[in-house]
Amino acid sequence: MRSTSDWTPASIPDLGGRLAVVTGGNSGIGYATSLALAEHGARVVLACRDPERAGQAARALRDRVPAASIETATVDLADLRSVREFAARLEHPSIDLLVNNAGLALAPLSRTADGFETHFGVNHLGTFALTGLLLPRLLAAPAARVVTVSSEAQRYVSLDLDDPHGERRYRPWLAYLRSKKANVYFAAELQRRATAAGARLCSVAASPGLTRTNVLGTPQNRPVLRRLVRILGKPPSDGAAPVLYAATTPLPHGGYVVPGGLLQQRGAPTRSDATRAVQDAATAARLWRMSEVLTGVCPDFAPRSL
Numbered sequence: 001m002r003s004t005s006d007w008t009p010a011s012i013p014d015l016g017g018r019l020a021v022v023t024g025g026n027s028g029i030g031y032a033t034s035l036a037l038a039e040h041g042a043r044v045v046l047a048c049r050d051p052e053r054a055g056q057a058a059r060a061l062r063d064r065v066p067a068a069s070i071e072t073a074t075v076d077l078a079d080l081r082s083v084r085e086f087a088a089r090l091e092h093p094s095i096d097l098l099v100n101n102a103g104l105a106l107a108p109l110s111r112t113a114d115g116f117e118t119h120f121g122v123n124h125l126g127t128f129a130l131t132g133l134l135l136p137r138l139l140a141a142p143a144a145r146v147v148t149v150s151s152e153a154q155r156y157v158s159l160d161l162d163d164p165h166g167e168r169r170y171r172p173w174l175a176y177l178r179s180k181k182a183n184v185y186f187a188a189e190l191q192r193r194a195t196a197a198g199a200r201l202c203s204v205a206a207s208p209g210l211t212r213t214n215v216l217g218t219p220q221n222r223p224v225l226r227r228l229v230r231i232l233g234k235p236p237s238d239g240a241a242p243v244l245y246a247a248t249t250p251l252p253h254g255g256y257v258v259p260g261g262l263l264q265q266r267g268a269p270t271r272s273d274a275t276r277a278v279q280d281a282a283t284a285a286r287l288w289r290m291s292e293v294l295t296g297v298c299p300d301f302a303p304r305s306l
Contacts, residue, residue, distance in 0.1 A: 007268055009036050009241060012248045016041035019095050019141075020247075023047045023075065023130065024102030026057035029149065029208050032240035033099055033247070035061055038068035040248075042097070045071045047086065049078075049102070077102055077126025079113035080295055087133035094140035097247055100127045100148040103179070106172040116294065117165035119172075123179035128186055128291040132299035138201060139301065145202045146190060147246045152207040152258055154181035155275055161286055182287060184256060184277035189284035190299075191254035197301035202254050204246040205278075206269075208239035209259040245269035 020037050024030035025046035034044045038061055048054035054072040061070050075086035103123040112121035131138075131146055138144040157177040166175050187205035194201040246257040251271065256278050259267045273279070292298045 007245055007249070009237075009244055012036060012040045012244060014041050015248070018097065019043045019045070019092055020097040020099065021045045021047050021090075021095055021134070022099040022101055023077070023127075024049075025099075026050070026053045028236045029239045029243060030099070030101040031057055031061075032236040033101065033243050034070075035064060036237075036240060036244050037097075037247070038065045038070060043069040043071070045073055045090070045092075047073050047075045047102070049074070049076045075130065076113075077122045077130065078118065080126070080129055081113070083126060083129045084133060087130065090134070090137070093137060094144075095134055095137045096141045096144055098131060098134060098138060098144075098146045099243060099247060100131065100146065100183070101243070103127075103149070105176045107176075108172065109166070109170045114294075117167075117170075117175060119175040119179040120164050120166075120182065123176075124182035124186065125291060125295055127183065129295040129297040131186075131190065132295070132297040135299045135301070139199055141200075143200050143202070145204065145247060146187070147243055148183045148187040148203070148205050149243055150183040150187075150205045150207050150256075151177065151180040152209065153177055154184060154207075154277065157181060159185065159277070159283060159287070161283070161290060164290070181277050184275060185280070185284040185287050186291075187254065187256070188278045189281070189288050192281065192284070193288075193299070193301060195253070199301045202251055204251055204254050205256045206242045206246040207256070207258045208242055242269040 015037060020042045022030050022034045022044060025034040026048045034046060038044050046054045046057055051074050058070045058072050061068055073086060076082040107118050110118045112118055116125055154177050157174060159178055159181045184205045187203045190203035242257045242259055255271050255273050256275060257269050258272045
């Protein structure tokens with residue numbers, strides 16, 4: 001790991017003139033990320049499932065940063081039609097930063113609108129499709145970046161591409177962690193393909209560490225887990241630090257950013273590319289091909305005018 005102990009959110013450079021799209025930007029790490037980006041001059045699009053909550057978050061951000069340029073847009077990663085409609089409605093010809101933050105955790109067995117297991121469908125396939133559909137706008141920017149939020153706990157599971165929807169035996173925690181591992185595989189493969197195409201795009205995965213957000217603290221999760229998150233979790237502003245580091249610090253070859261402390265849960269953001277999901281190009285390519293088939297989205301790295 002490379003130490004970055006001197007980095008803080010105050011180190012973020014001026015982002016004036018840049019457009020950032022943050023999925024799930026209405027709460028938790030997404031809101032904290034959007035706030036920091038707006039404070040440093042970025043124009044921020046809150047891409048959220050619930051328009052009312054997105055509007056509330058936008059008003060709160062403007063209260064905190066009166067000069068902020070904040071927009072809201074509706075997208076539900078559990079529905080590929082919604083993802084396509086969002087991409088079609090977005091009026092901006094170029095996007096400088098896409099933060100793939102939205103997701104869910106430890107949900108009972110359920111299916112997305114397209115029939116996918118919900119963790120895999122939302123956390124990975126929805127993210128894959130959204131990124132692919134926005135790729136032309138990302139490539140239209142001078143030096144675009146994609147940050148995909150994962151979890152350091154993904155290190156403790158393997159990705160079973162023979163059973164992506166948990167049909168053999170479903171366990172919420174396993175489904176969640178496998179979807180987060182898929183996020184790291186996706187981020188690494190996105191960087192490989194961008195590099196091979198000569199595209200000016202940086203793709204980074206980021207792990208916030210255990211953070212007090214409504215993703216792990218939702219009512220359907222067990223009370224003991226909610227208490228654990230409240231006691232041991234850090235505030236969303238701290239959880240957003242690795243995401244902001246990944247979004248704004250020069251990382252020419254992408255990578256994986258985690259907190260640098262014990263078990264990569266707390267501490268200054270640090271680049272850590274030793275995890276297998278970053279290095280395993282064969283599995284990443286297989287996941288990419290599977291994702292193209294399941295979503296019908298085939299990311300195109302060829303530059304073109306919009």
